[in-house]
Amino acid sequence: MLNVILFGPPGSGKGTQSKKLIDKYQLVHLSTGDIFRQNIKDNTELGQLAKNYMSKGLLVPDEVTIKMLEAEVNKTPNANGFIFDGFPRTILQSEALDSFLASKNAEINVLLAMSVDEDELRSRLKERAIISNRPDDANPEIIQKRIDVYKNETLPVMNYYSNKNKFASVNGVGPIDEVFARLCEVLDEVHAQKNLN
Numbered sequence: 001m002l003n004v005i006l007f008g009p010p011g012s013g014k015g016t017q018s019k020k021l022i023d024k025y026q027l028v029h030l031s032t033g034d035i036f037r038q039n040i041k042d043n044t045e046l047g048q049l050a051k052n053y054m055s056k057g058l059l060v061p062d063e064v065t066i067k068m069l070e071a072e073v074n075k076t077p078n079a080n081g082f083i084f085d086g087f088p089r090t091i092l093q094s095e096a097l098d099s100f101l102a103s104k105n106a107e108i109n110v111l112l113a114m115s116v117d118e119d120e121l122r123s124r125l126k127e128r129a130i131i132s133n134r135p136d137d138a139n140p141e142i143i144q145k146r147i148d149v150y151k152n153e154t155l156p157v158m159n160y161y162s163n164k165n166k167f168a169s170v171n172g173v174g175p176i177d178e179v180f181a182r183l184c185e186v187l188d189e190v191h192a193q194k195n196l197n
């Protein structure tokens with residue numbers, strides 16, 4: 001199994017790159033943001049709850065998010081591995097993910113971060129708002145809130161995996177295919193190391 005956390009601030013291109021990576025490495029894409037948006041569309045109880053937080057740029061509570069993520073992983077027991085996109089976003093979520101995977105004799109192989117500066121993020125999110133129809137992209141205050149939440153609650157996740165020697169980072173600015181090539185270079189290396197062990 002190859003389990004990758006694709007990590008980066010809102011607007012760093014996690015969704016776009018995840019779609020390309022799952023094709024190349026035959027992995028399952030798990031985006032907690034996408035799952036919440038689908039639940040909102042389907043007007044489920046989970047969707048109604050998530051909407052209250054998402055519309056304010058806040059994180060959905062850990063307990064709910066972790067439970068949902070675990071249920072999604074369990075839907076594909078024979079997966080080659082997963083790309084976790086937008087999860088984990090807190091230390092608690094990271095610890096829960098690690099022990100959940102350990103219970104399946106699996107683990108996170110790498111947290112792969114895409115670095116993009118804040119001005120670039122803001123302009124990307126503004127642009128995305130026009131085509132994505134995402135209300136949380138349309139309002140500059142909500143965008144700022146999401147960036148702040150990322151810095152305060154989510155950035156520590158990077159240190160958490162870095163302390164476990166499971167951290168790599170690439171420059172997330174540039175044409176989509178160039179960023180993709182940078183990500184593949186790291187993942188090929190991780191894959192090769194894994195097969196050596």
Ligand code: AMP
Binds near residue numbers: 032033060
């Ligand atoms: P995203 O599409 O990853 O940018 O997520 C959109 C929104 O969904 C976030 O701003 C949060 O409100 C919520 N969300 C997505 N993933 C998580 C998570 N792992 N933990 C808590 N909230 C999340």
